[in-house]
Amino acid sequence: MNKKWALITGASKGLGFEYCDLLLEQGYDIIGVARNTTSLEQLKNKYTDREVIAINMDLSNNENCFKLIEQVKEKNIELVINNAGYGVWGMFEKSDTMSEMNMIDLNIKSLHILTKEFVKIFKVKNVGRIINVGSMAAFTPGPVFAGYYASKAYVVSLGEAVNLELKKAKSKVRVITICPGPLKTDFWNRSSNQIDATYYSKVKVMSTRTYAIKSLRKCLKTNKSVVIIGKMNKLAKFGIKIAPRKTVLTKMYKYQKER
Numbered sequence: 001m002n003k004k005w006a007l008i009t010g011a012s013k014g015l016g017f018e019y020c021d022l023l024l025e026q027g028y029d030i031i032g033v034a035r036n037t038t039s040l041e042q043l044k045n046k047y048t049d050r051e052v053i054a055i056n057m058d059l060s061n062n063e064n065c066f067k068l069i070e071q072v073k074e075k076n077i078e079l080v081i082n083n084a085g086y087g088v089w090g091m092f093e094k095s096d097t098m099s100e101m102n103m104i105d106l107n108i109k110s111l112h113i114l115t116k117e118f119v120k121i122f123k124v125k126n127v128g129r130i131i132n133v134g135s136m137a138a139f140t141p142g143p144v145f146a147g148y149y150a151s152k153a154y155v156v157s158l159g160e161a162v163n164l165e166l167k168k169a170k171s172k173v174r175v176i177t178i179c180p181g182p183l184k185t186d187f188w189n190r191s192s193n194q195i196d197a198t199y200y201s202k203v204k205v206m207s208t209r210t211y212a213i214k215s216l217r218k219c220l221k222t223n224k225s226v227v228i229i230g231k232m233n234k235l236a237k238f239g240i241k242i243a244p245r246k247t248v249l250t251k252m253y254k255y256q257k258e259r
């Protein structure tokens with residue numbers, strides 16, 4: 001029987017690592033991509049009857065995205081999770097331009113390239129699912145974290161549009177966007193002004209493992225384009241929708257500035 005492969009970007013830690021673990025448990029063989037994939041050795045040792053291909057690659061170099069596709073396209077990939085991403089925090093005129101361009105290359109361009117190329121590959125076989133990791137940040141502008149919020153709005157907008165194209169074409173291929181709220185991962189050490197993200201160590205949020213289990217279960221089945229897990233996140237999205245834009249923006253400004 002043909003092996004069933006999943007490709008996960010940002011596989012070395014946080015949410016991506018949990019997805020790799022869960023997918024191996026569910027019978028997938030995986031291709032995990034990150035700049036440093038040493039941690040995937042643990043999974044190779046845990047699932048000795050599965051294949052784990054670890055690829056060290058910087059996906060913010062967009063040429064690498066095409067190289068990656070060339071490297072893996074012969075595998076029977078049925079699932080792609082575009083998860084690698086980070087944020088650049090700070091007032092817009094102060095945050096480092098080159099860091100922001102790197103973030104845009106990763107959060108937007110690499111996700112765009114991989115989504116497009118795998119939609120093409122999957123459409124031919126009429127099978128396959130792409131899960132793009134957005135964020136609750138997609139639903140409102142984010143003063144003091146402006147570029148990151150905007151990058152995640154792009155992820156949601158792209159995914160919803162492409163998923164509708166696929167449905168209209170009566171394709172079985174799907175692009176599902178998940179929008180996590182805050183998770184306690186290394187994200188905050190890279191994506192905030194804190195050396196050691198102590199703020200988030202104090203906030204009570206769903207564990208990354210639980211979030212991965214719930215979101216994966218939903219994303220592998222749903223016909224919806226956007227998936228939100230957790231009552232608080234659903235409530236926040238509703239609040240953002242009904243509250244005056246000015247109120248939401250002021251709240252976001254205060255929230256991000258004090259972080």
Ligand SMILES: NC(=O)c1ccc[n+]([C@@H]2O[C@H](COP(=O)([O-])OP(=O)(O)OC[C@H]3O[C@@H](n4cnc5c(N)ncnc54)[C@H](OP(=O)(O)O)[C@@H]3O)[C@@H](O)[C@H]2O)c1
Nearest residue numbers: 010012013014015034035036059085135182183185186187
């Ligand atoms: N944590 C949150 O509160 C939160 C909330 C909403 C959405 N999200 C989104 O969830 C996704 C996963 O974040 P996380 O919280 O799990 O963060 P994380 O623990 O920092 O993990 C990020 C992953 O992306 C990889 N990565 C970073 N830069 C890369 C690059 N240039 N090329 C290839 N891989 C790269 C990292 O590995 P290397 O460093 O080895 O490259 C790591 O595996 C991101 O898209 C993030 O925006 C996070």
